Amino acid sequence: MSAARDKDAALRSFEAAWHARPGDGIAATRAEAMRRFLALGLPSPRDESWRHTNLRALAGRPFADAEPATPMRASWLAGICAAPIAIVNGRPLPAAPARTDDPALSIESLRASIDRDPASLAARLGSIGETESERWALLNRALFVDGLHVRVTGRVAAPLLIVHSAETARDDAAVHSRVIVDVAAGAQATIVEHHLGGDGHATLVNHTTQLHLAPGASAEHYRVFSSDAHTTHFDALEITQAADSRCRQFTIALGGALLRANLSGRLDAAGAEHDSYSLLVGHGARQVDCVNAIVHAASRTTSRQTARALAAGTSRVVFNSRVRVEAGTAGAQSNQSCRGLLLSPTAEIDTRPQLEILADDVKCAHGATTGRLDPNMLFYLLARGIDRAAAQTLLIYAFLDDLLTGMSIPGARHAIEEALIAELPGADLLRAYR
Amino acid sequence: MLKISQLRANVVGRNILKGVDLEIGAGEVHAIMGPNGSGKSTLVQVLAGREDYEITGGSVSFDGADLLAMPPEERARAGLFLGFQYPVEIPGVNNAYLLKAALNAKRKAAGLAEVDAYEFLSLIKAKMKFMGMDESFLSRGVNEGFSGGEKKRNEILQMLVLEPRLALLDETDSGLDIDALKVVAKGVNSLRAAERSIVLVTHYQRLLDYVEPDRVHVFADGRILKSGDKTLAHELEARGYDWLREERVA
Incomplete structure (x- = not known):
């Protein structure tokens, strides 16, 4: 064999x-x-x-x-x-x-x-x-x-x-x-x-x-x-x-x-705080499967998860996040924000925020949306004379804004943006934007 | 400058514009009034190039060019400006950048070099001061978290920066208090010039107290029902729109 x-x-x-x-x-x-x-x-x-x-x-x-x-x-x-x-x-x-x-x-x-x-x-x-x-x-x-x-x-x-x-x-x-x-x-x-x-x-x-x-x-x-x-x-x-x-x-x-x-x-x-940011870019035939699991095992703990997924070509991006708040804890706070942007009709994004709450006194929120570029935003930019490719790229970039601005090392942010831009159309305009 | 002939258009399969004829000369200010749902907004959106609206007949020439054959971004660069009825919020794209990119797109189309950063900033600051806007707007996302009045001022600010040949202002006066209305009117009046035309789409005669139109058109059921001078606006304010429809039926 x-x-x-x-x-x-x-x-x-x-x-x-x-x-x-x-x-x-x-x-x-x-x-x-x-x-x-x-x-x-x-x-x-x-x-x-x-x-x-x-x-x-x-x-x-x-x-x-x-x-x-x-x-x-x-x-x-x-x-x-x-x-x-x-x-x-x-x-x-x-x-x-x-x-x-x-x-x-x-x-x-x-x-x-x-x-x-x-x-x-x-x-x-x-x-x-x-x-x-x-x-x-x-x-x-x-x-x-x-x-x-x-x-x-x-x-x-x-x-x-x-x-x-x-x-x-x-x-x-x-x-x-x-x-x-x-x-x-x-x-x-x-x-x-x-x-x-x-x-x-x-x-x-x-x-x-x-x-x-x-x-x-x-x-x-x-x-x-x-x-x-x-x-x-x-x-x-x-x-x-x-x-x-x-x-x-x-x-x-x-x-x-x-x-x-x-x-x-x-x-x-108590008092532990966790922020995670996931920037998931599907390009070509790439598959990205991201799984986060956060456990609140004590009182007064905070977690915030921000995920932004982009999928172009025939790529597939999966973002699964689970937050578990253990029994006997109080005052846990968690927030999950997952947003996906589809850039091609053959790409796929699956996001699934999940909550498992075993305690009473908690504040947990989650939201997940996936869609295409907003045609109203696109038309607004076009109506101001901005190139179509540039306008699309600008909107993609804007979509990632929350995540990029969260980075506290300017050098890392700059280098990551450069690498990201290289995967997007309209790179020159984006470079001018920064 | 602008000549619309028998323009027809559908929105989501529904026939909204049913043969619009309108001619606007250089330096003129026209007001288009009419009841809700008559197609006024559709008309200006079609002129600006909104792609999900389907043109089913007619023609539009802008400075001698076939406007309908141009994509929206080209129309803007050729000097057409649409002031949106509902300006879109674009978090993550800042106002200063949008203004600069829009100005440079226009300059590039005219064969000019990009605007100098220092020059741009002083230009913007002067225009913002004129419009009574706080400089902090520049670093905020486009229309993000703006009140209704702030959004409309921002539209006028963009217009002042871009200095269009033809400005189409879609209900720029709606939702404004009297002070904001005066500021917006001041902005519009400051742009009145021999080489520039302005179209004001409005429900109310109020704006026309501050920006005096050369012509007033009544829009109903997808076409222009009646045109006249500024006294027509006063007549509409006093009598409403129904008498015109009745007049037409009779």
């Missing part, structure tokens, strides 16, 4: 990779995760959270670990930070990454962190993001080759840019990488993760980021996806927040063939 006909080829190849790995200090937790992953198998459309994203073709392809590689690709976000940290095929480059400009920031490779204190790291891994529906995070725990462990112990002024790139000349390469960020009590940092690469090969990227905010900590986190049109990317982001912590999170989907981006947030103590 050829590999192409083996419908479980991917699963078998992950299992083989697992057996072939040299053991490390966290072998037990990896084994437990692998067992659970194998028992669950790959998600299928029968799994509620995967019904829009069919992985049958992927399931039939065997994958092999991407080898260490040296080229470091330049990120178009490089301008925001003097010393970006590069992670190529899941491994930091150089192997002992460092940023010495700020004593409140310490960075080591996950490999080093495992070797130094395997028990602590193992305890840090079992995560809220590893639900059945997000089983790629389980596979990540079993197979991540390396990554970063970032500790923030004070107020870090300059953003930390982590550039993840997939560099391979094969069509079956898989990259499993992880980043852990711990922000200490009262500390503050901005972390930007940029995923890029692919080079025309059908690479699989399975990445997990865990972000923990101690009491009073604050963080702004970006994950920007701009891999090439052949990359399949599963991304799990887990955010746990202690009392009075503030988190602002931006998920920017601008690349890849298939991107599944999961965000699992948990507000564990």
Whole structure:
């Protein structure tokens, strides 16, 4: 039987990779995760959270670990930070990454962190993001080759840019990488993760980021996806927040063939505030499937989710967000605003905000709308002499305004806008607009 | 300047304009009055190029060109301006940008260079002052959160900046208090010039107390029923529209 006909080829190849790995200090937790992953198998459309994203073709392809590689690709976000940290095929480059400009920031490779204190790291891994529906995070725990462990112990002024790139000349390469960020009590940092690469090969990227905010900590986190049109990317982001912590999170989907981006947030103590912004751009035949799940596990917690989806060509964009307010909590507030804009008759957008409220005293709101460009707005601009293509682009841009203006690093916003504009018609006019 | 001949148009399959004939010379101010639903707004929207309205017959020439063959943006650049009855709110696009983009589109069509940023700002500020508008409007979204009166002032401001050859003002006076009405009228009057024509669509004679028309037309049932000088407006105010219909039937 050829590999192409083996419908479980991917699963078998992950299992083989697992057996072939040299053991490390966290072998037990990896084994437990692998067992659970194998028992669950790959998600299928029968799994509620995967019904829009069919992985049958992927399931039939065997994958092999991407080898260490040296080229470091330049990120178009490089301008925001003097010393970006590069992670190529899941491994930091150089192997002992460092940023010495700020004593409140310490960075080591996950490999080093495992070797130094395997028990602590193992305890840090079992995560809220590893639900059945997000089983790629389980596979990540079993197979991540390396990554970063970032500790923030004070107020870090300059953003930390982590550039993840997939560099391979094969069509079956898989990259499993992880980043852990711990922000200490009262500390503050901005972390930007940029995923890029692919080079025309059908690479699989399975990445997990865990972000923990101690009491009073604050963080702004970006994950920007701009891999090439052949990359399949599963991304799990887990955010746990202690009392009075503030988190602002931006998920920017601008690349890849298939991107599944999961965000699992948990507000564990009173006063925790979470804002997430999802800018999901469907272009060509891209599929973007974004799933947010926020749990209010304590009283007086606040979450706000803003999602803006654009779909052109034959792309498909899915945004599912779920907010759960646990029993016994009081004064939780949540708001979900999901808006979709269809730019072609063959594109599709599915948005589904959901609320699960088990407490009495809560204030929760949600809204979801999807439509085309408003013909009245378009006519108004045309009637003022503005070019049709320019007017359309201007309206698309205006649609994204809430999200773009939420970014507090001007350099990141500028670079993200540039990349976004490159995917839209009427780019010159938009550049003049900014 | 503008010659409309036997113009017919449908809106969502319904015949609204039923043979409109109207000629407007350079420098003239015309008022079009008429009851609700008579087709006045449809007429100006058709002239501005609204695409979901279907032209079923007739012709319109604007400065000798076939207006109906031009897309809306080209009509605007050729000097046609529509002041909207219901100005659209466009959150995320700011007023200053819209004004600048519109002015530059017109300048480009006329073979002129883009307006200098400093010059533009002083021009806008002067016009806003003239219209009694706060400068904070510039950085706000187009018509976003504006009151009815602010929206109408903003339409006039755009007109003052663009200096059109032909301005079609669709019920610019409706919903305005007397002070706002005077400001709007001041804006319109300031644009009266030998080379410019203005069409005021209105329900009421009130605006015409401040902007004196050269001609008044009564619009009913999709066409012009009667035309006259400004005294016709007073007659309408006193007698309503029904007598005209009866006169026509008789």
